[in-house]
Amino acid sequence: MCETLKRTDDMVNNYLKSREINRLEKSWDIRLSKLGGRGIFAKRDIYPGEVILVDSPIIIGPRARSDSSEICVNCYKRDDLVKCSKKCGLPVCSVKCENSDAHKKECRLINSWKKEDSDYSNVTSELLRCLTPIRSLFLNENDKNLVKLLKSHSDPKHGFEVDILKEKFNFTLGENEEIFLRFVCSVLDANAFEVVVGNETRQSALRGLYPLSSLVNHNCSPNTTHIFDNKQRMIVRATVFIAKDTEIFHSYVRIIWGTLTRRYLLYLTKHFACDCERCRDPSEFGGNLSGLKCQSCSSVALPVEPLQLKCDWKCTSCGQIIPENRIALIFSVLGSRVQNIDEANNVEEMFKFLDEKLAQLVAPTNQIAVELKYKLVWILGYSPGYLWKELSLEYLERKEAICRELLELLSRIKVGQCKMRGLLLYELYLCQQEKERRGLIETIEINNNEDESKSYNTKRDMKNIFDEAVDILTFDVGAAEEIKNNWKKADVFDLWVFGYGMCQLIAFLRLMVGIFQMITFTLIAIERLISILYYKEEKKIEFSFYLTTIIITWVMSTTIASLPLAKIGNYIYDTTCTSCELDWKMKPGSQTGFNVSVLVLGGFIPILLM
Numbered sequence: 001m002c003e004t005l006k007r008t009d010d011m012v013n014n015y016l017k018s019r020e021i022n023r024l025e026k027s028w029d030i031r032l033s034k035l036g037g038r039g040i041f042a043k044r045d046i047y048p049g050e051v052i053l054v055d056s057p058i059i060i061g062p063r064a065r066s067d068s069s070e071i072c073v074n075c076y077k078r079d080d081l082v083k084c085s086k087k088c089g090l091p092v093c094s095v096k097c098e099n100s101d102a103h104k105k106e107c108r109l110i111n112s113w114k115k116e117d118s119d120y121s122n123v124t125s126e127l128l129r130c131l132t133p134i135r136s137l138f139l140n141e142n143d144k145n146l147v148k149l150l151k152s153h154s155d156p157k158h159g160f161e162v163d164i165l166k167e168k169f170n171f172t173l174g175e176n177e178e179i180f181l182r183f184v185c186s187v188l189d190a191n192a193f194e195v196v197v198g199n200e201t202r203q204s205a206l207r208g209l210y211p212l213s214s215l216v217n218h219n220c221s222p223n224t225t226h227i228f229d230n231k232q233r234m235i236v237r238a239t240v241f242i243a244k245d246t247e248i249f250h251s252y253v254r255i256i257w258g259t260l261t262r263r264y265l266l267y268l269t270k271h272f273a274c275d276c277e278r279c280r281d282p283s284e285f286g287g288n289l290s291g292l293k294c295q296s297c298s299s300v301a302l303p304v305e306p307l308q309l310k311c312d313w314k315c316t317s318c319g320q321i322i323p324e325n326r327i328a329l330i331f332s333v334l335g336s337r338v339q340n341i342d343e344a345n346n347v348e349e350m351f352k353f354l355d356e357k358l359a360q361l362v363a364p365t366n367q368i369a370v371e372l373k374y375k376l377v378w379i380l381g382y383s384p385g386y387l388w389k390e391l392s393l394e395y396l397e398r399k400e401a402i403c404r405e406l407l408e409l410l411s412r413i414k415v416g417q418c419k420m421r422g423l424l425l426y427e428l429y430l431c432q433q434e435k436e437r438r439g440l441i442e443t444i445e446i447n448n449n450e451d452e453s454k455s456y457n458t459k460r461d462m463k464n465i466f467d468e469a470v471d472i473l474t475f476d477v478g479a480a481e482e483i484k485n486n487w488k489k490a491d492v493f494d495l496w497v498f499g500y501g502m503c504q505l506i507a508f509l510r511l512m513v514g515i516f517q518m519i520t521f522t523l524i525a526i527e528r529l530i531s532i533l534y535y536k537e538e539k540k541i542e543f544s545f546y547l548t549t550i551i552i553t554w555v556m557s558t559t560i561a562s563l564p565l566a567k568i569g570n571y572i573y574d575t576t577c578t579s580c581e582l583d584w585k586m587k588p589g590s591q592t593g594f595n596v597s598v599l600v601l602g603g604f605i606p607i608l609l610m
């Protein structure tokens with residue numbers, strides 16, 4: 001490992017230790033990425049759903065967007081806000097929050113910057129935009145050094161928060177303070193995450209800098225998803241199988257955006273041109289998020305050169321070309337229509353636009369249609385006039401159909417068990433539950449070979465849908481109460497206390513002894529059988545027979561139980577964290593193969609022979 005990587009690794013590890021979040025087995029490494037700079041890589045095979053890392057914010061606070069709603073600067077609630085009585089201009093929700101140590105510090109600092117005893121109560125929202133970088137001034141030296149190691153953008157537009165502080169508030173900042181603040185702003189722009197706090201019904205969004213997660217590069221089909229727990233910790237989990245030495249990726253943009261939008265925003269905000277496999281594929285693995293409807297043959301037209309900002313679209317069936325200038329016109333007209341409909345929040349209008357205008361012009365999975373459908377998922381069942389019990393059967397069925405359609409799209413774009421999948425599965429489950437309440441649920445068994453969306457349509461599958469949603473959304477602070485009540489663990493650090501190595505050893509011994517016993521019983525049964533069948537003949541079983549069978553028993557049980565240690569198969573903690581055993585979830589093919597072989601060789605065959 002080169003010197004800089006080693007330094008980053010040491011500092012990140014010390015940081016995790018200082019926040020007491022280094023208790024997970026370390027399944028990742030910091031290495032040089034071929035995308036440029038550092039990246040995080042899998043140190044071993046990682047299975048879908050596994051928690052890869054937990055990170056804690058080194059700086060957290062309000063977002064920099066001018067349209068963000070006001071929040072209490074201490075507990076981040078949005079209700080009962082008043083201005084701090086010390087006239088710093090920041091909102092708090094109670095005397096307790098005003099008197100908290102964290103707020104007192106920043107209140108004092110802001111008041112020390114003022115030129116005269118001015119009151120900033122009427123410019124609170126501007127001040128809130130600048131608060132997160134201001135908080136970096138309270139970091140200790142180690143934390144400041146860690147922030148200095150993170151990626152920063154050199155573009156002068158980063159650091160507008162400092163300009164606001166100087167120009168709007170006339171604050172007097174020290175020279176070093178200003179340089180550091182500007183640097184922190186550019187680090188935040190390059191690395192910060194939107195953090196969700198609050199519960200299912202009342203959430204706020206913050207801006208948090210997570211040092212370890214800041215080293216994770218972007219891919220438009222990411223292999224991880226992240227959620228935030230009630231301590232604002234970020235929990236990063238694998239969404240798909242990640243083979244050893246593979247780079248670990250987040251998506252910095254919404255996964256349901258089309259290539260043009262994703263690449264444009266990545267370029268604008270993160271200053272790189274993504275050329276991942278999904279970006280290079282005009283159909284985005286068959287997701288057709290950029291697809292337009294060909295006006296000649298009604299098939300799908302896709303971009304000819306998806307990595308170009310401007311290019312023609314071509315019909316995949318008849319080859320008809322839609323020129324680039326027409327594409328720009330279609331998107332700008334549709335975009336502004338969607339915005340108007342969005343603001344009106346009118347369900348009838350939304351469906352009309354989807355069924356009439358969009359159906360004529362774009363593919364059903366075009367980004368514009370998909371965003372509108374996703375929005376409808378959160379209106380139907382939740383907005384006044386459309387609450388679950390008030391929903392017409394037509395709207396209930398449409399919501400269900402949309403959930404299935406979007407789930408199918410997520411599978412196509414290879415994003416595995418991402419958070420959006422968890423949310424959609426739960427909404428699908430709620431649709432089924434409402435239909436069941438109305439006595440409408442179908443109980444027929446549906447052939448599993450039929451397409452994925454249909455296989456959800458049985459009563460039996462409701463439980464599977466719910467269980468998968470619970471699995472994906474475990475630890476998410478914003479998850480519905482019903483989901484929270486079904487988490488198997490209360491906290492991500494409810495771990496097998498004896499560590500990863502001990503887990504492997506215990507699971508190895510359990511499997512070895514299990515197989516050993518089954519084979520031994522089989523041999524004893526065979527030996528008894530021979531003795532009974534040939535009791536009249538003075539035929540003796542040779543000593544070598546016993547010796548050979550004992551050796552075979554040891555070798556076979558030890559070999560089979562060793563395979564997961566060599567990563568053919570896998571041993572993991574069980575869900576209650578009281579024991580370790582084979583991973584029976586059987587997700588990747590190799591795991592299924594291994595588990596089935598164990599059952600056959602160590603179970604069925606010995607029992608049959610007995």
Ligand SMILES: C[S@@+](CC[C@H](N)C(=O)[O-])C[C@H]1O[C@@H](n2cnc3c(N)ncnc32)[C@H](O)[C@@H]1O
Nearest residue numbers: 035037038151190191214215216217218270272
């Ligand atoms: C959050 S940082 C990721 C870690 C960064 N590589 C480092 O060394 O600190 C984001 C920056 O990494 C680079 N990056 C991330 N994903 C990339 C990708 N897919 N292609 C090219 N550059 C990427 C860009 O410079 C981006 O602004």
